[in-house]
Amino acid sequence: MRHKEIAENIIRLKNEDLKLRDKLIKSGKLWNGYNEEMAKLHNKNAKELDDIIDDIGFPTIDKVGKEANEAAWLIIQHSIGQPSFMKKCVKLLKKAVDENQANPINLAYLTDRVAVFEDSPQLYGTQFDWDEYGALSPNPYDDEIKVNQRRKSIGLNTLEEQTQIMRNRAKTENEEPPQDFYKRKREMDEWRKSVGWIK
Template identity: 60%
Template sequence: MQHPTIAHRIIELKNNDLALRDRLAKEGRLSDGYDEEMSALHIHNANILSEIIEEIGYPTVEKVGKEASEAAWLVIQHSIALPNFMKRCASLLKKAVDEHKATPTNYAHLTDRIAVLEGKPQIFGTQFDWDENGQLSPNPIEDKTNVNERRKSVGLLSIEEQTELIRFHARQDNLIPPKNFEQRKQEMEEWKKRVGWVL
């Protein structure tokens, strides 16, 4: 590991993120849209990580160790209010994957998240949301027939296994579907326009 101090800092960002998520879950605040406190922390973490990336490039395992590299990816996944930062990280992560310095699974999650935020179908089916029946289901998937082949190629479980797992964890975290599905959908679209994901 080339940057132990930076590694420690990145892990700290992740721990703060998870601690807040845990608290909001206990308070029942995870099901009513994007919580303002969580949004503020995600932006704060992304800004710090952006400075780190300016200094050392993408935080690969080689540079910061496995735990911190995974932590950096989590911070990027959660930086949904910063489209430019997220897209920049996706291209840096793609380069790292091509050089066998990062995991294709993380790249699959990140590109899917960006696609969904842009209102496009995802490729690997990693992103889930509440559907009109109150179930967590994959967001629309491009060429759904072959999705499990693509998932397997990057080391992911089948879409069926993943759906079961996501729903199990949602029950564990006491997550409940939004009270008004259409209203939540509309609020999400307005938010995506506001932060610059869609025109």
């Protein structure tokens, strides 16, 4: 019974995240660096979810249902200021996927996100950013043929198709490339150092 309450709580945290994101998109405040209000909410949600994981283990489908399991993944995916939590969750999510209790696509996204923050190549090409030419492109990945094979194996489209989708979404959400690519890269590296992604 308690797991039903926990599931509802996880879904509530996800909804708070999406509501704030929507508000920031509409006010044009989401894309200029890591918004302070968003960072605060992401850290709070990560802490609450970490407490839940300490209590019941990873919120797998059999424990909390599919919706709350997906919501937990979104909270983890957005907890970018908490490297140790994200890395812990990669292992827990992998175990859940191996046991058919979580979505392998979510594991691909989380694995790639951690790789990007640590300056490692992506395996699935799920993470995108603006390149130096002002185009939204996949972050570095190991090998396009292998990436597309891995994507296909879990039911994802090709990297080319996804690139087009991401560029169209950026237009829809009025996301624009940074005015100074190198300045933004320096700021991003400083932030990654400050939270512990890189040394």
